Amino acid sequence: MRNIFVIFFSLTFLAGCMTAGKKVEYGLKSITADDMKTHISILASDEFLGRAPSTEGEEKTINYLAEEFRRIGLEPANNGSFFQEVSLVKITADPEMKVDISGGRNRINLKYREDIIGGSPQQKEFIRLDNSGIIFVGYGINSPENNWNDYEGLDVKGKTVLMLINDPGYATSDETLFEGKTMTYFGRWTYKYEEAARQGASAVIIIHETGAAAYPWEVVQNSWGGSQFSLRNDPLASSALQFCGWITNESGRKIFQAAGLDFDGLTRAASGRDFRAVEMNMGLSVNFRNEVEYSVSDNVAALWPGGRKADEYIIYCAHWDHFGVSNTFRGDSILNGAVDNATGTAALLEIAEAFANLPARQNRSILFLSVTCEEQGLLGSDFYANNPLFPPGKTAAVINMDALNIFGRTRDMIISGYGYNQLDDYAIAVLEKYGRYASPDPTPEKGGYFRSDHFSFAKVGIPSINLSAGVDNVEQGKAWGLARSEEWIRENYHEPSDNYEPDKWDFDGMIEDVKVYFETGYNLSMTDKFPEWNPGVPFKALRDEMMENQKP
Numbered sequence: 001m002r003n004i005f006v007i008f009f010s011l012t013f014l015a016g017c018m019t020a021g022k023k024v025e026y027g028l029k030s031i032t033a034d035d036m037k038t039h040i041s042i043l044a045s046d047e048f049l050g051r052a053p054s055t056e057g058e059e060k061t062i063n064y065l066a067e068e069f070r071r072i073g074l075e076p077a078n079n080g081s082f083f084q085e086v087s088l089v090k091i092t093a094d095p096e097m098k099v100d101i102s103g104g105r106n107r108i109n110l111k112y113r114e115d116i117i118g119g120s121p122q123q124k125e126f127i128r129l130d131n132s133g134i135i136f137v138g139y140g141i142n143s144p145e146n147n148w149n150d151y152e153g154l155d156v157k158g159k160t161v162l163m164l165i166n167d168p169g170y171a172t173s174d175e176t177l178f179e180g181k182t183m184t185y186f187g188r189w190t191y192k193y194e195e196a197a198r199q200g201a202s203a204v205i206i207i208h209e210t211g212a213a214a215y216p217w218e219v220v221q222n223s224w225g226g227s228q229f230s231l232r233n234d235p236l237a238s239s240a241l242q243f244c245g246w247i248t249n250e251s252g253r254k255i256f257q258a259a260g261l262d263f264d265g266l267t268r269a270a271s272g273r274d275f276r277a278v279e280m281n282m283g284l285s286v287n288f289r290n291e292v293e294y295s296v297s298d299n300v301a302a303l304w305p306g307g308r309k310a311d312e313y314i315i316y317c318a319h320w321d322h323f324g325v326s327n328t329f330r331g332d333s334i335l336n337g338a339v340d341n342a343t344g345t346a347a348l349l350e351i352a353e354a355f356a357n358l359p360a361r362q363n364r365s366i367l368f369l370s371v372t373c374e375e376q377g378l379l380g381s382d383f384y385a386n387n388p389l390f391p392p393g394k395t396a397a398v399i400n401m402d403a404l405n406i407f408g409r410t411r412d413m414i415i416s417g418y419g420y421n422q423l424d425d426y427a428i429a430v431l432e433k434y435g436r437y438a439s440p441d442p443t444p445e446k447g448g449y450f451r452s453d454h455f456s457f458a459k460v461g462i463p464s465i466n467l468s469a470g471v472d473n474v475e476q477g478k479a480w481g482l483a484r485s486e487e488w489i490r491e492n493y494h495e496p497s498d499n500y501e502p503d504k505w506d507f508d509g510m511i512e513d514v515k516v517y518f519e520t521g522y523n524l525s526m527t528d529k530f531p532e533w534n535p536g537v538p539f540k541a542l543r544d545e546m547m548e549n550q551k552p
């Protein structure tokens with residue numbers, strides 16, 4: 001009896017797989033270079049003005065996406081609308097502000113922008129802090145998963161927390177501490193600001209170091225020198241934080257000297273388990289004007305409903321925004337963002353069409369989400385993750401697409417955050433079906449995992465994957481592929497030269513990758529289980545709690 005049952009079960013299982021395999025072919029066939037070219041040429045055209053949020057370029061972009069989703073047959077995902085409004089705020093700190101750090105008879109002469117830079121997350125006109133006591137909190141990390149708390153036993157209310165960038169694993173290269181050289185969430189400046197806010201601090205200052213930050217001081221200056229966009233309901237705005245900034249390594253060192261403390265000794269001690277925060281007997285004073293402007297932008301959300309499990313969701317995500325028109329470049333002033341991210345946005349439309357071409361509905365519903373303000377700090381995806389249109393506990397997975405391959409077929413695709421969750425296995429299975437493979441991020445110390453929209457979902461606990469262009473070129477090999485990719489970043493990344501160039505681009509690899517995105521999402525829509533975070537990953541606890549809470 002048992003054997004007969006097993007055989008019967010296996011046969012029906014196989015039959016199920018074969019039909020699923022055949023069905024997926026209908027979708028795969030509809031993914032073509034011609035369609036991709038059409039979408040990219042429109043999205044990256046000068047008429048779309050570089051797709052900057054809250055501009056005419058946004059109007060054109062989101063209307064094009066909504067019309068295309070409607071044409072393909074998708075449903076508006078937000079109560080009859082394809083749009084989800086995102087309220088933004090633009091804050092510009094006075095570039096002439098005075099920042100003063102002193103203690104006892106010592107005063108450190110700091111030049112704003114040269115030595116220290118930052119701003120306020122507060123949406124108010126005047127910012128003032130008087131002699132807020134500075135505490136050196138090591139890396140400023142509170143992580144039970146890593147059994148690490150730099151704030152242990154501290155009350156930082158009214159205080160300024162001073163800390164190092166990155167994490168103890170990076171500093172020591174010890175693979176048993178955090179993730180060794182790989183930058184973790186705890187190493188990013190965003191985390192450090194958020195944790196300082198949770199702790200109730202009044203100000204936070206990060207000590208810069210080029211290697212540990214993965215970029216030089218000039219990048220800090222460029223990112224913090226102008227206006228800062230944030231969500232209108234940014235949690236930092238309702239925290240006690242008045243000032244968030246960075247200080248150069250040299251000036252950070254001066255604070256320790258003035259306090260009579262050993263910079264090298266204490267920074268080394270900060271990566272040891274018995275490190276305790278140090279009161280420096282120094283204070284921070286700032287007093288400046290803050291310009292606050294409100295605006296709105298939109299995420300675009302379209303639904304392709306599922307069948308048997310229509311109340312469960314898979315999200316495909318790709319940011320539509322780029323930098324718009326700039327007056328800092330001579331000649332071509334439009335940043336068209338053809339690769340970044342007209343390609344990913346086009347893929348979203350192409351994958352939607354592939355699902356619409358299936359002969360039968362997939363089981364889970366598919367949400368196509370094109371988010372705004374990725375380039376301003378993942379704001380649109382952050383907004384969706386915290387204001388979801390469908391229950392997060394019913395959202396099985398997020399697949400993010402940002403900047404696709406224009407250099408031809410590759411054997412590999414890259415997964416940043418490789419090994420974080422079981423989504424890797426789904427992508428790998430599809431790649432292997434086509435004789436391809438997945439590689440981990442070749443430069444994980446740069447923290448690439450935290451620099452596109454999949455991270456906004458990870459942060460709330462929803463398993464997400466950032467699967468991106470490989471470098472192991474089928475014709476030219478890996479060294480060539482890596483060189484092309486690095487050359488592109490050097491010359492075109494966030495530059496007006498990121499243009500659509502159909503004669504130069506090789507679409508063969510891009511199309512193969514889009515098919516992998518589609519098939520991976522299709523397979524995910526057909527499983528019974530939800531993919532999970534792997535043990536030890538910081539987002540796992542949030543997901544476990546989310547799933548526990550929705551149990552009847």
Ligand SMILES: [Zn+2]
Pocket residue numbers: 319340341374402403452
């Ligand atoms: Zn991008």
